[in-house]
Amino acid sequence: MTRKLLEIAADIVQTHAGSSKMSSAEITTSLRMVFQTLREMQNSEATGIALAIPPTTEESPFPEPASKTLAPQDSIQENKVVCLECGAQMRQLTAKHLAGHVMDYKAYKKKYGFTMRTPLAAKSLTRARSKAAKQRGLPENLTKFIEAKRQEKARASAKTEAQGVKGVSKAKGTRLKKKTS
Numbered sequence: 001m002t003r004k005l006l007e008i009a010a011d012i013v014q015t016h017a018g019s020s021k022m023s024s025a026e027i028t029t030s031l032r033m034v035f036q037t038l039r040e041m042q043n044s045e046a047t048g049i050a051l052a053i054p055p056t057t058e059e060s061p062f063p064e065p066a067s068k069t070l071a072p073q074d075s076i077q078e079n080k081v082v083c084l085e086c087g088a089q090m091r092q093l094t095a096k097h098l099a100g101h102v103m104d105y106k107a108y109k110k111k112y113g114f115t116m117r118t119p120l121a122a123k124s125l126t127r128a129r130s131k132a133a134k135q136r137g138l139p140e141n142l143t144k145f146i147e148a149k150r151q152e153k154a155r156a157s158a159k160t161e162a163q164g165v166k167g168v169s170k171a172k173g174t175r176l177k178k179k180t181s
Contacts, residue, residue, distance in 0.1 A: 008038060093105075
């Protein structure tokens with residue numbers, strides 16, 4: 001059973017070390033403390049005696065997430081984005097992750113002062129997406145599409161005028177009226 005506890009303790013510390021920066025000394029200390037706590041919990045369960053948790057005055061072996069001191073403009077970095085809510089580091093803040101904080105993109109950006117056009121993705125990822133879009137011809141195709149829509153709208157407007165339909169009154173609303181001669 002001791003080997004099982006060691007594996008559990010290692011998994012706990014590994015998960016924590018993966019989500020925040022820890023030195024090798026901090027990893028060793030937290031591994032010992034987690035293993036010792038798990039062993040005490042196992043012994044308490046076996047003997048049926050309630051586990052007494054003494055108040056601690058020392059600092060926690062787990063460092064606080066860096067996001068509490070991170071400025072919003074510094075949270076979007078070259079290869080990662082740091083969630084300002086929980087300190088999680090990822091390549092892009094997804095809607096699913098923000099839903100865990102009961103937020104959406106708009107609320108997150110408003111809360112931390114980002115413009116609505118700021119992507120919540122690492123700078124390298126944003127550049128890669130932009131480069132891929134340009135290789136596919138997106139800017140040229142978008143320009144062509146917008147121009148085609150504008151011309152189509154102009155043709156439709158000219159056609160309705162030729163048929164004798166009066167334009168929409170901006171002051172009144174949404175109905176088109178036929179001319180009466």
